[in-house]
Amino acid sequence: MSWEKVGDICRTAVHQLSGHQTYSESRGHNFTLNATFDDIEASKYDGLVIPGGRAPEYLSMNESVIHLVSKFSDSVKPIASICHGQLILAAAGVVKARRCTAYPAVKPALVAAGAHWVEPETMSACVTDGNLVTAATYEGHPEFIRLFVKVLGGTITGSDRKILFICGDYMEDYEVMVPFQSLQALECQVDAVCPKKVPGDTCPTAIHDFEGDQTYSEKPGHDFTVTANFEEVDPLTYDALVIPGGRAPEYLALDEKVLALVKHFMEEGKPVASICHGQQILSAAGVLKGRQCTAYPAVKLNVVLAGATWLEPDPIHRCFTDGNLVTGAAWPGHPEFISQLMSLLGIQVSF
Incomplete structure (x- = not known):
């Protein structure tokens, strides 16, 4: 896989539940990268955030991504993952015996990976298990961010x-x-x-x-x-x-x-x-x-x-x-x- 570099753009998606059986998708903002993947050293970071959307579907199949996530997990550094981001956690084998939630469609993968699935009562649901913070969707951002700050050792x-x-x-x-x-x-x-x-x-x-x-x-x-x-x-x-x-x-x-x-x-x-x-x-x-x-x-x-x-x-x-x-x-x-x-x-x- 050819990684994008500093200054490159990642396109984002707008996902909404609009009365249909699944979410709709439209084009979102263009997100500018400020680092190059190959230059990243996990030891220099205090925590990891994994966004959701459709990107995790292919990132979960990339060995370099899985290796990086495993490094953060092995070091017991805070990891916050939301929505479909938990597909990457499942692929990295870091959710076994861990309590976590996600967008409901991700449940089968998490259960198969040995996670203790926590059903999101609302789309703003968040769960903390040790150094791991998981959330169902962007509706849960306030608690998701607050919990991640807490796991990082922060006080508001x-x-x-x-x-x-x-x-x-x-x-x-x-x-x-x-x-x-x-x-x-x-x-x-x-x-x-x-x-x-x-x-x-x-x-x-x-x-x-x-x-x-x-x-x-x-x-x-x-x-x-x-x-x-x-x-x-x-x-x-x-x-x-x-x-x-x-x-x-x-x-x-x-x-x-x-x-x-x-x-x-x-x-x-x-x-x-x-x-x-x-x-x-x-x-x-x-x-x-x-x-x-x-x-x-x-x-x-x-x-x-x-x-x-x-x-x-x-x-x-x-x-x-x-x-x-x-x-x-x-x-x-x-x-x-x-x-x-x-x-x-x-x-x-x-x-």
Whole structure:
């Protein structure tokens, strides 16, 4: 097998249960590799994460992959595997007599490999057995990440925070899913609201990527579930606000109730984190005057006309904090975006 190298792209898939007998699949984000497989030495890493999807079907047949997983297992280093990733664990022979779960269709392989199968009561189910953390699907990411941090020896402090997300149809998939689930993993209470929608309703999301055109391409993303009622939101009960990007902000910026909500958080000096096109809402709310911020480059006009000092996002993952305001340009900046919001909230993960 010819391994891809640093800077190469792995295509991802969007898997959803949509009322059919199995999940649907569509094209996801393009994921950029930052290391080359042949250069990896297990001894230099503290833990291993195995994503799911369809890749494990062929990776489980690759001797180099199996050898690497076995090294982590033999060293009793933390291993976290999700969904179909457990096919690789089964092939590596590391689940014998171990309690684990997975996407239900993986059950026969795990049972045949000698695992103690734990039926996932929901698709967010996770199981820990010693150094091994397994989960059923991406719906379980908050607990999956939290358990992995714990197995790595980490401790989360300052997490008694309540955070609100303003959502809308065709917000960017990563820009809502990643911060939302990350903050849940940090043990925060996180609510998502959308005008004219109630808990249990969904917002379709969009996947924005650069694929050789002059601007980003768009593909359908996951459906994101609203968790609270927009009309009943009391901003006094929340410690911070997050505004995802995508296409939703251009019409949410026309909603006076959305703008009033944003103004409250800014006037009260509560942390506000906005990414990509989310700054269209901040601009419309009139809260950027005299502030320093960045955004997706095409939103620069909105930011400058709103009286802010523009900070060039170069490289695109750059994020900035100005007082209570964190701004980012696009989803590649999530590590900085979430880290800077954590600092404002006083949340720490220590090892």
